Amino acid sequence: MLSVEDASRQVLATAHLLPTETVPLAAAVGRVLRQEVVADRDFPPYNRVTMDGIAVQYSALQNGQSTFPIERTQLAGAPPAPLASPQAAIEIMTGAALPPGTDTIIRYEDLDISDTPSRQATVRVAPPRAGHNVHAQGSDQPAGARLLAPGLVLSPAEIAVAATVGAATLAVARRPRLAVVSTGDEIVPIEATPLPHQIRRSNGPMLCAALALAGCESQEFHLPDDLASLKTSLPALLADFDAVLLSGGVSKGQADFLPQALRELGVTEIFHRVAQRPGQPFWFGQAPGGAVVFALPGNPVATFANYYRYVQPWLRQCQGLPAEASRPVVAELAGPVEFKPALTYFLAVRLEQAPDGRLLAHPTPTAGSGDLAGLLAADGLLELPPDQSQFAAGTAWPLWRYRA
Numbered sequence: 001m002l003s004v005e006d007a008s009r010q011v012l013a014t015a016h017l018l019p020t021e022t023v024p025l026a027a028a029v030g031r032v033l034r035q036e037v038v039a040d041r042d043f044p045p046y047n048r049v050t051m052d053g054i055a056v057q058y059s060a061l062q063n064g065q066s067t068f069p070i071e072r073t074q075l076a077g078a079p080p081a082p083l084a085s086p087q088a089a090i091e092i093m094t095g096a097a098l099p100p101g102t103d104t105i106i107r108y109e110d111l112d113i114s115d116t117p118s119r120q121a122t123v124r125v126a127p128p129r130a131g132h133n134v135h136a137q138g139s140d141q142p143a144g145a146r147l148l149a150p151g152l153v154l155s156p157a158e159i160a161v162a163a164t165v166g167a168a169t170l171a172v173a174r175r176p177r178l179a180v181v182s183t184g185d186e187i188v189p190i191e192a193t194p195l196p197h198q199i200r201r202s203n204g205p206m207l208c209a210a211l212a213l214a215g216c217e218s219q220e221f222h223l224p225d226d227l228a229s230l231k232t233s234l235p236a237l238l239a240d241f242d243a244v245l246l247s248g249g250v251s252k253g254q255a256d257f258l259p260q261a262l263r264e265l266g267v268t269e270i271f272h273r274v275a276q277r278p279g280q281p282f283w284f285g286q287a288p289g290g291a292v293v294f295a296l297p298g299n300p301v302a303t304f305a306n307y308y309r310y311v312q313p314w315l316r317q318c319q320g321l322p323a324e325a326s327r328p329v330v331a332e333l334a335g336p337v338e339f340k341p342a343l344t345y346f347l348a349v350r351l352e353q354a355p356d357g358r359l360l361a362h363p364t365p366t367a368g369s370g371d372l373a374g375l376l377a378a379d380g381l382l383e384l385p386p387d388q389s390q391f392a393a394g395t396a397w398p399l400w401r402y403r404a
C-alpha cells in the first residue's frame with residue numbers, strides 16, 4: 001500500500017498556483033504576497049527626534065556651554081525651521097524632524113527649564129555624543145530597499161511596512177475555494193433532532209472551520225449515498241471550486257459509491273488507500289478541469305488527520321508558499337508508545353513546552369477514529385512511522401498541530 005510520504009508527494013504534485021488578486025491593505029493580513037514592496041523613502045524619512053526635550057548643536061556643549069536660550073518650540077508634524085543661533089536651542093517633541101543647525105537632543109529629564117527672565121534650559125546631564133536621541137534618516141533602510149518579497153504570509157509587521165510606503169492595496173494570492181461535502185444517509189443537519197439511528201453532520205463544520213483558519217473560502221454541501229445523485233451533483237462542484245473535500249463513502253461498504261461516481265465522471269484516481277491509521281481508505285484524484293478531489297474517510301478523526309496531513313500543505317502550495325513552509329514542526333514523545341501495525345500512526349497528543357524549550361507531546365487516549373470528542377484533549381497529531389512499533393520517550397517526530 002502507498003506510504004504516507006508517497007501519498008503526500010502525489011498530492012503536492014497536483015498543487016496549481018492560484019491566480020493573483022489585488023486587495024485593500026486592511027484585507028491583506030494572512031494572505032500570501034505576490035509582489036515586491038520597496039521603500040519609497042528612507043526609513044526613517046527624516047532625522048527623527050526620539051525624546052521630548054531641546055535640540056542643540058553638540059559643538060556648543062563641547063565648547064563648555066551649559067545654558068541655552070530657547071528660540072521657539074517645534075511640535076511633531078511642523079516643518080523644521082533652522083536654528084537661528086548656534087548657541088541657542090529649540091524645544092522639540094518626539095516625532096518631530098530635527099531642525100537644520102541642530103544635531104543632538106537633550107531630554108527634559110536631563111534639563112532644568114526656567115522662564116525668567118526668558119525661557120532657557122540648563123543642562124544637568126550632558127549627552128554622550130553628537131546625534132544622541134536622534135533616529136538618523138535612512139539608518140534603518142535606504143529608499144529603494146526591497147522590503148517585502150513575493151511568497152511571504154502577511155503578518156501585522158508586513159502590513160505596517162506596506163502602510164508606511166503607501167501601499168494602499170497589495171497583490172496577493174487568491175484564497176483557495178473549496179467545496180466541503182458530507183456524504184451519508186445517516187447524517188442529518190446540525191439543527192435537526194436525529195432519530196436514534198442518525199447522527200448530526202460534524203465533519204462539514206469541522207473542515208469549514210479548519211479552512212477558515214487557513215484563510216480559505218468554503219461552502220458546505222450534503223449528498224446522499226446514491227450513485228445517481230452523486231453523479232448529478234458533483235460536476236458543478238468540480239467546475240466551480242479549486243478542490244472538493246468529501247468525507248465518507250470511500251471504504252468498502254455497499255453504499256460507498258464515491259470512487260465509482262468519481263471514476264464515471266472522468267476524475268482520474270491518483271491513489272486509493274494509504275498505509276496509515278486513521279484514514280486508510282483516503283481516495284485522491286483530479287478532474288480533467290484541474291479541480292482536485294480529496295475523498296476523506298468519514299470517521300471524524302480520519303477526516304481530521306487527513307486534512308492536516310494532506311489538504312493543508314496542498315493549500316499552502318497552491319498559494320505559492322515554499323514547500324518547506326508546509327513541513328511540520330517536531331515534538332518529543334513525553335512517554336513511550338507502542339503501535340504494532342505496519343502503518344504510519346497519527347497519534348493524538350497534548351503539547352507542553354518544557355522549561356528548556358523542548359516541545360513535549362503527551363499521548364492522549366482516544367477510543368479510535370470515531371472518537372471526535374477525543375480531539376478535545378489534544379493539540380495535534382504526532383506522525384509515527386510504519387517501520388517500527390516501539391516509540392521511546394524522548395524521541396522526536398513530525399507534529400501536525402491544530403491548536404496554537
Ligand SMILES: Nc1nc2c(c(=O)[nH]1)N[C@H]1C(S)=C(S)[C@@H](COP(=O)(O)OP(=O)(O)OC[C@H]3O[C@@H](n4cnc5c(N)ncnc54)[C@H](O)[C@@H]3O)O[C@H]1N2
Nearest residue numbers: 182201202203204247248249250251252256297298299302
Ligand atoms: N470492510 C471494511 N470496512 C471498513 C474499512 C475497510 O478497510 N474495510 N475501513 C474502515 C475505515 S479505516 C474507515 S476510516 C471507514 C471509512 O469509511 P467511509 O469513508 O466509507 O465513511 P463512512 O462509512 O461513510 O463513515 C464512517 C463513519 O463516519 C461517520 N461520518 C461520516 N461522515 C460524517 C460526517 N459528515 N459527520 C460526522 N460523522 C460522519 C459515519 O456515520 C460512520 O460512522 O470505513 C471503515 N470500514
Ligand code: MOO
Nearest residue numbers: 278279280302369
Ligand atoms: O483508518 Mo479508519 O480512519 O480507522 O477509521
